Amino acid sequence: MCRIGAIKSSNYVHPSLALKLMESQQKGHDNSGFAMVMHDLGGIFENYKHLPTLSMACTDEGLKLAEDMMHEAGFQRVMQWVPETDPQPGLDIHAMPNYVFETFDYPRYFRNGEQKEKEELLLDMRLKLRKALEEDEQGFVYSFWPDVVTLKEIGDPKDIGTYFKLWTPDDKFTARVITAQCRQNTNYDIVRYAAHPFFMQGYTALANGENTFYLKNVAAQRKLHRGYIGFESDSQCFLYTLHYVHRELRWPLRYYKHVVTPLPFADIERREDKEQWLALRQSLAHLEINGPNTIIGVLPDFTMFTCCDAKKLRPVVIGRTDDTVVISSEVCGINDILPDRDWETDIYPHEREIVAIDNDLEVQRWRQ
Amino acid sequence: METVRVQSVTPNDMPWKIKYDASRCTLCGSCVSACSFRAIECKVERRRMVFSEGEIPDPQQRFSSVPVIRQVKDIQHYCRGCGICEKVCPNDAIAPERNQDTRHPIISRCLGGDSIKRGGRKNLESSVRTLDKLRIGRISQMTDPSLDAQRHTFDMLAPFGRILPAETLPFSVDSNENLQIEDNMPPVRWIYPVVIGDMSIGALSWRMWEAVAMAVAYLNEECGMPVRMCSGEGGVPVRLLKSKYLKYMILQIASGHFGWNRIAKAMPHMVEDPAGILIKIGQGAKPGDGGLLQAGKVADHIQAIRGVPKADLLSPPNHQGLYSIEESVQKMFLSFNAAFKFRVPVAIKVAASSTSVSVFNNLVRDPYNIVGGFFLDGIDGGTGAAHEVSLDHTGHPIVSKLRDCYQAATAQGRQGQIPLWAAGGLGKTGDLAADAFKMMCLGANGVFTGKLILQMAGCVGNDMGRCNACNTGLCPVGITTQEPALVHRLDVDRVAQNIVNYFLAMDTEFKKLMAPIGNSSLPVGRSDALISTDRAVADRLDIQYVC
Numbered sequence: 001m002c003r004i005g006a007i008k009s010s011n012y013v014h015p016s017l018a019l020k021l022m023e024s025q026q027k028g029h030d031n032s033g034f035a036m037v038m039h040d041l042g043g044i045f046e047n048y049k050h051l052p053t054l055s056m057a058c059t060d061e062g063l064k065l066a067e068d069m070m071h072e073a074g075f076q077r078v079m080q081w082v083p084e085t086d087p088q089p090g091l092d093i094h095a096m097p098n099y100v101f102e103t104f105d106y107p108r109y110f111r112n113g114e115q116k117e118k119e120e121l122l123l124d125m126r127l128k129l130r131k132a133l134e135e136d137e138q139g140f141v142y143s144f145w146p147d148v149v150t151l152k153e154i155g156d157p158k159d160i161g162t163y164f165k166l167w168t169p170d171d172k173f174t175a176r177v178i179t180a181q182c183r184q185n186t187n188y189d190i191v192r193y194a195a196h197p198f199f200m201q202g203y204t205a206l207a208n209g210e211n212t213f214y215l216k217n218v219a220a221q222r223k224l225h226r227g228y229i230g231f232e233s234d235s236q237c238f239l240y241t242l243h244y245v246h247r248e249l250r251w252p253l254r255y256y257k258h259v260v261t262p263l264p265f266a267d268i269e270r271r272e273d274k275e276q277w278l279a280l281r282q283s284l285a286h287l288e289i290n291g292p293n294t295i296i297g298v299l300p301d302f303t304m305f306t307c308c309d310a311k312k313l314r315p316v317v318i319g320r321t322d323d324t325v326v327i328s329s330e331v332c333g334i335n336d337i338l339p340d341r342d343w344e345t346d347i348y349p350h351e352r353e354i355v356a357i358d359n360d361l362e363v364q365r366w367r368q
Numbered sequence: 369m370e371t372v373r374v375q376s377v378t379p380n381d382m383p384w385k386i387k388y389d390a391s392r393c394t395l396c397g398s399c400v401s402a403c404s405f406r407a408i409e410c411k412v413e414r415r416r417m418v419f420s421e422g423e424i425p426d427p428q429q430r431f432s433s434v435p436v437i438r439q440v441k442d443i444q445h446y447c448r449g450c451g452i453c454e455k456v457c458p459n460d461a462i463a464p465e466r467n468q469d470t471r472h473p474i475i476s477r478c479l480g481g482d483s484i485k486r487g488g489r490k491n492l493e494s495s496v497r498t499l500d501k502l503r504i505g506r507i508s509q510m511t512d513p514s515l516d517a518q519r520h521t522f523d524m525l526a527p528f529g530r531i532l533p534a535e536t537l538p539f540s541v542d543s544n545e546n547l548q549i550e551d552n553m554p555p556v557r558w559i560y561p562v563v564i565g566d567m568s569i570g571a572l573s574w575r576m577w578e579a580v581a582m583a584v585a586y587l588n589e590e591c592g593m594p595v596r597m598c599s600g601e602g603g604v605p606v607r608l609l610k611s612k613y614l615k616y617m618i619l620q621i622a623s624g625h626f627g628w629n630r631i632a633k634a635m636p637h638m639v640e641d642p643a644g645i646l647i648k649i650g651q652g653a654k655p656g657d658g659g660l661l662q663a664g665k666v667a668d669h670i671q672a673i674r675g676v677p678k679a680d681l682l683s684p685p686n687h688q689g690l691y692s693i694e695e696s697v698q699k700m701f702l703s704f705n706a707a708f709k710f711r712v713p714v715a716i717k718v719a720a721s722s723t724s725v726s727v728f729n730n731l732v733r734d735p736y737n738i739v740g741g742f743f744l745d746g747i748d749g750g751t752g753a754a755h756e757v758s759l760d761h762t763g764h765p766i767v768s769k770l771r772d773c774y775q776a777a778t779a780q781g782r783q784g785q786i787p788l789w790a791a792g793g794l795g796k797t798g799d800l801a802a803d804a805f806k807m808m809c810l811g812a813n814g815v816f817t818g819k820l821i822l823q824m825a826g827c828v829g830n831d832m833g834r835c836n837a838c839n840t841g842l843c844p845v846g847i848t849t850q851e852p853a854l855v856h857r858l859d860v861d862r863v864a865q866n867i868v869n870y871f872l873a874m875d876t877e878f879k880k881l882m883a884p885i886g887n888s889s890l891p892v893g894r895s896d897a898l899i900s901t902d903r904a905v906a907d908r909l910d911i912q913y914v915c
Contacts, residue, residue, distance in 0.1 A: 209511075209512075212885065212887060212894075213887075213894070214896070215895065215896040216894060219778045219893060220781070220783065222781075223778075223780070249535065249539075251541065251547060252541060252545040264521060264523045265523055265525050273547075275549055275553075276546075276549060279532075279537055279549070280537070280547070282527050282531045282558075283532055283533060283534040284534050285527075285892070286784055290887045290888060290889065291508070291512050292511070292512060292513060292886075311888065313513060
């Protein structure tokens with residue numbers, strides 16, 4: 001089983017906080033990996049918020065191939081950050097030779113382009129790189145997006161932290177939003193792409209649980225968007241549905257909850273807006289999820305949210321202080337990083353609500 | 369000594385022989401009067417008894433006349449094996465016995481010069497049904513827990529109506545971030561995933577049809593189960609058309625258009641819309657064949673409802689004037705949608721065929737969004753009357769074809785846009801919940817069933833040639849006949865009660881199947897929940913092979 005955590009703060013925070021958040025929850029997962037997505041970056045990335053950063057892990061050949069492709073596509077590198085590593089003997093990590101965080105300027109003919117065009121270009125570029133590097137596992141391309149970096153690796157989260165020197169806070173590698181998870185998806189093959197959080201065009205999703213409508217979701221999503229690929233984990237479906245509902249259909253966030261866990265028909269009947277409810281339930285029946293799960297998500301505007309399956313079969317808790325909100329599978333993680341908070345204000349979301357935290361850290365609870 | 373006349377018909381030429389024990393018979397006559405086929409008769413036999421009374425043999429003879437029951441030696445009145453004689457006999461003195469040596473298929477053609485007709489169903493060649501080779505093998509446990517069939521709530525409804533892809537929904541977002549509907553959408557009804565399939569007044573006795581309608585009303589009004597019933601081709605009593613219960617009826621139109629005159633005339637007086645319209649193009653049990661209601665069954669009330677004289681009523685095998693799928697979309701669907709001002713979903717029923725996917729593809733791609741359901745009927749279902757050659761030698765099984773249609777929709781990203789409803793031998797073993805559930809996992813939104821409903825009512829027919837005389841109008845249990853004496857054998861209330869109880873039981877069984885796979889809504893397309901120990905079946909249906 002997974003444990004998931006997410007931090008949203010008005011200050012820039014270091015990933016060591018995310019590692020600490022997950023540390024006390026380690027009995028709930030198998031310590032088989034560590035993955036995190038950081039949004040709203042500080043430190044060395046703070047001045048490049050408007051430019052896309054490529055996050056990938058690759059071999060030397062893969063790096064060359066990717067850089068050649070980026071160059072050919074007209075992207076110009078403006079910044080590169082290679083994390084310092086500490087490859088001590090005995091660490092449980094299946095490290096790739098290179099971890100690349102490179103920030104690029106857009107191709108010249110795109111610089112004055114529409115935002116939407118740029119966003120499609122970034123997706124296409126990531127998909128192209130991913131495909132090119134797939135052969136012989138030359139590399140894994142996790143994200144290519146402004147103000148976002150992603151790190152995923154196989155091994156013991158503690159050792160991965162040590163390897164990347166993430167246990168020691170600094171002000172170079174920080175963000176206002178960090179989502180993290182400490183397990184490779186072991187239901188299927190151990191592949192780096194199967195580790196959540198999953199990212200696409202500004203959206204991040206991670207989940208604790210199972211999606212028993214995986215097959216239905218996959219069959220529907222494959223045809224919905226060119227970017228809905230991979231499906232190495234049943235939790236990827238949560239991200240793609242979020243992306244589809246919020247970005248493609250442009251429906252407000254709370255409709256995501258309505259799509260994945262629609263109200264029972266008996267409840268819909270009692271509502272004034274039942275026509276809308278029925279229409280979206282029937283049109284998106286194949287994106288409904290079933291099975292036990294808790295989802296945490298981040299939107300392109302850095303709104304963070306969480307919701308659960310319709311039977312509340314997985315835990316989640318939200319703890320907060322004036323400057324930080326933390327979502328976590330277990331409260332012990334929050335106790336570790338926000339020990340002085342007023343725990344009476346902790347929120348345990350129920351099965352019919354979606355809880356969202358905006359950039360002022362205001363918490364909104366929408367009930368279905 | 370009598371002359372041997374080998375061409376004469378005798379009971380050993382018949383499919384059933386009457387086994388009669390004169391020593392137990394009280395000669396009450398119940399069996400003869402109860403036999404609707406007149407396959408047995410009273411007769412007086414001349415008997416000779418030879419006896420000797422003294423110590424020395426002194427043969428004497430005595431003749432007597434003994435009343436007995438005897439099988440009629442007439443191809444018009446052959447025994448169908450229904451067993452009503454046995455049911456009514458107080459002494460177990462009489463019963464039909466299957467005759468392995470029957471010459472019926474040959475002699476009835478030779479003597480009649482006409483094709484053999486019968487009711488009932490097709491007997492598929494395989495002894496084990498495909499559905500019985502499937503099991504629900506994906507059991508939720510541990511991190512993905514099973515649900516509790518008793519405690520949890522389940523959402524068991526299926527759509528009937530055209531469903532728009534989400535990106536074409538006419539939604540806008542208002543200032544409160546609520547979705548608002550800006551335009552009309554095709555009507556969709558969410559109904560119980562088992563529709564009582566199309567059996568007409570005419571095919572069914574009026575009491576049987578009424579019993580089904582009563583059961584449907586009870587299930588809706590008292591049990592909260594939105595079960596719908598399809599009228600079949602042949603109209604609906606005007607009183608029902610004008611009542612609130614019309615909302616539980618799916619009105620059928622088929623190639624004969626029987627009954628639609630009355631329906632059209634009743635439209636201004638309708639207080640409720642019907643649940644839907646089902647345009648019947650074909651039927652699985654006798655594909656490519658039209659309907660046939662023999663004059664004998666066209667009783668007064670049938671004449672009134674259909675507006676026809678007492679004559680053989682033939683529904684042509686195809687809809688006159690339809691030359692292409694596109695045309696059918698434009699003409700029929702549009703006109704029926706328009707007739708009810710686009711408030712009532714209109715669906716199509718076709719016989720499963722090698723070409724079903726092409727038909728389905730054409731409909732699913734129609735730009736008008738007005739085809740509200742694809743009812744696909746396989747070979748193994750029942751029929752009131754058909755030529756035996758059609759029943760035995762034409763048709764297409766439902767399981768793989770339904771799967772093909774679902775996969776065709778999925779390949780185009782159009783699954784669910786035209787709901788798939790499947791039928792054809794479902795519930796044949798008496799266990800409709802399991803069959804329906806497996807069909808849903810393969811991609812059906814719901815199923816429809818007809819023959820099983822008759823069996824709930826007391827139909828004695830079976831797949832091994834028992835009874836199957838629906839075409840004769842002499843149904844011995846009053847289900848498919850218009851003979852008042854036979855119809856009154858049917859207890860309307862008991863039939864309705866049986867149907868209601870069966871649906872309640874089935875509903876519980878659905879939950880018992882949904883709980884272990886951890887689903888609270890119907891598992892449409894969840895083929896990952898199915899396994900098969902038959903490699904060919906697993907490969908064909910694209911499910912997991914297990915051994």
